[in-house]
Amino acid sequence: MKFGNICFSYQPPGESHKQVMDRFVRLGVASEELNFNTYWTLEHHFTEFGLTGNLFVACANLLGRTTKLHVGTMGIVLPTAHPARQMEDLLLLDQMSKGRFNFGVVRGLYHKDFRVFGVTMEDSRAITEDFHTMIMDGTKTGTLHTDGKNIEFPDVNVYPEAYLDKIPTCMTAESAVTTTWLAERGLPMVLSWIITTSEKKAQMELYNAVARDSGYSEEYIKNVDHSMTLICSVDEDAKKAEDVCREFLGNWYDSYVNATNIFSESNQTRGYDYHKGQWKDFVLQGHTNTKRRVDYSHDLNPVGTPEKCIEIIQRDIDATGITNITLGFEANGSEEEIIASMKRFMTQVAPFLKDPK
Ligand SMILES: Cc1cc2c(cc1C)N(C[C@H](O)[C@H](O)[C@H](O)COP(=O)(O)O)c1[nH]c(=O)[nH]c(=O)c1N2
Numbered sequence: 001m002k003f004g005n006i007c008f009s010y011q012p013p014g015e016s017h018k019q020v021m022d023r024f025v026r027l028g029v030a031s032e033e034l035n036f037n038t039y040w041t042l043e044h045h046f047t048e049f050g051l052t053g054n055l056f057v058a059c060a061n062l063l064g065r066t067t068k069l070h071v072g073t074m075g076i077v078l079p080t081a082h083p084a085r086q087m088e089d090l091l092l093l094d095q096m097s098k099g100r101f102n103f104g105v106v107r108g109l110y111h112k113d114f115r116v117f118g119v120t121m122e123d124s125r126a127i128t129e130d131f132h133t134m135i136m137d138g139t140k141t142g143t144l145h146t147d148g149k150n151i152e153f154p155d156v157n158v159y160p161e162a163y164l165d166k167i168p169t170c171m172t173a174e175s176a177v178t179t180t181w182l183a184e185r186g187l188p189m190v191l192s193w194i195i196t197t198s199e200k201k202a203q204m205e206l207y208n209a210v211a212r213d214s215g216y217s218e219e220y221i222k223n224v225d226h227s228m229t230l231i232c233s234v235d236e237d238a239k240k241a242e243d244v245c246r247e248f249l250g251n252w253y254d255s256y257v258n259a260t261n262i263f264s265e266s267n268q269t270r271g272y273d274y275h276k277g278q279w280k281d282f283v284l285q286g287h288t289n290t291k292r293r294v295d296y297s298h299d300l301n302p303v304g305t306p307e308k309c310i311e312i313i314q315r316d317i318d319a320t321g322i323t324n325i326t327l328g329f330e331a332n333g334s335e336e337e338i339i340a341s342m343k344r345f346m347t348q349v350a351p352f353l354k355d356p357k
């Protein structure tokens with residue numbers, strides 16, 4: 001069983017960038033002190049939704065301040081930077097952290113990122129698949145090679161060479177297309193926090209079926225290091241746990257929707273059907289009302305008493321077989337509440353979670 005802390009570096013109303021960034025660093029150090037295995041960062045640009053635009057820089061700082069903690073990205077928006085630059089950054093962190101960096105990637109959801117970095121958003125899937133393959137192959141051979149479909153450059157040796165024989169990587173998967181692509185390669189998925197247990201189970205069943213058809217053994221499939229993300233607040237007083245997150249999550253969810261234009265009815269961007277369909281379902285369920293959206297989020301995630309948190313997480317473990325659990329304590333708002341929830345999780349929840357039945 002592995003437990004991680006995921007930190008958005010979201011700037012809530014009334015907080016300065018300095019306060020957000022100071023907390024971001026302190027939560028990373030606290031994660032090691034409280035014996036979390038991992039600390040995860042997210043890449044967002046140009047809005048208050050996330051202040052960490054360069055995750056290699058953010059992770060370098062946290063890896064430099066810690067000695068055991070594994071630090072990962074969840075994830076690098078692969079299509080928006082040159083693969084040689086990303087591979088150099090990856091290899092430097094792998095070497096300098098002695099293998100404590102996890103290269104987690106996403107294909108991106110935010111139109112501003114693509115507009116500013118000069119990439120066509122509708123090409124995000126093809127570019128992500130291309131760049132991820134060339135970078136991970138390059139970490140093994142030392143040479144970065146492109147077939148020229150999405151980017152053109154001569155074969156280059158990229159330094160330093162990898163510290164680890166196999167650098168850990170993962171990719172966030174919400175749609176069946178990404179799930180399938182990862183399964184065909186036996187690569188780890190990061191599952192969403194805002195889908196039901198049965199949807200997580202179905203996603204794992206799809207992955208496992210495609211991985212089998214792609215020739216991976218049952219033993220291999222059983223040991224792929226998938227992770228699931230969850231929002232977490234633990235308190236003996238269930239209502240307090242819910243209320244302490246409510247204001248923060250209400251603002252965060254609004255900021256999320258405002259940061260991307262993909263959910264707008266007039267948006268015609270191809271390649272995001274899953275997200276558009278999910279949002280349409282949410283609208284039909286009344287999630288344009290922030291309170292209802294937060295209520296739904298609370299129903300799906302471990303927010304409440306230790307017993308409720310154990311029940312919800314164990315349900316997902318048993319349904320998916322995933323034992324790499326990444327939690328968003330940041331939803332608790334203040335550093336005091338966040339740390340308190342992290343401590344209660346590690347003493348009153350984590351020790352009681354069991355491997356899948
Ligand atoms: C847990 C988790 C974490 C992230 C995301 C989503 C989820 C569920 N996404 C959104 C991401 O770019 C993308 O839209 C989907 O996650 C992947 O969609 P597909 O499955 O490829 O369709 C995301 N996007 C982004 O630009 N920066 C990020 O750090 C993240 N992190």
Ligand SMILES: CCCCCCCCCCCCCCCC=O
Nearest residue numbers: 008010193229230231328330331
């Ligand atoms: C500051 C928010 C606290 C809640 C953290 C949520 C943790 C689980 C979800 C992590 C990914 C959410 C991604 C949303 C879209 C990404 O750009």
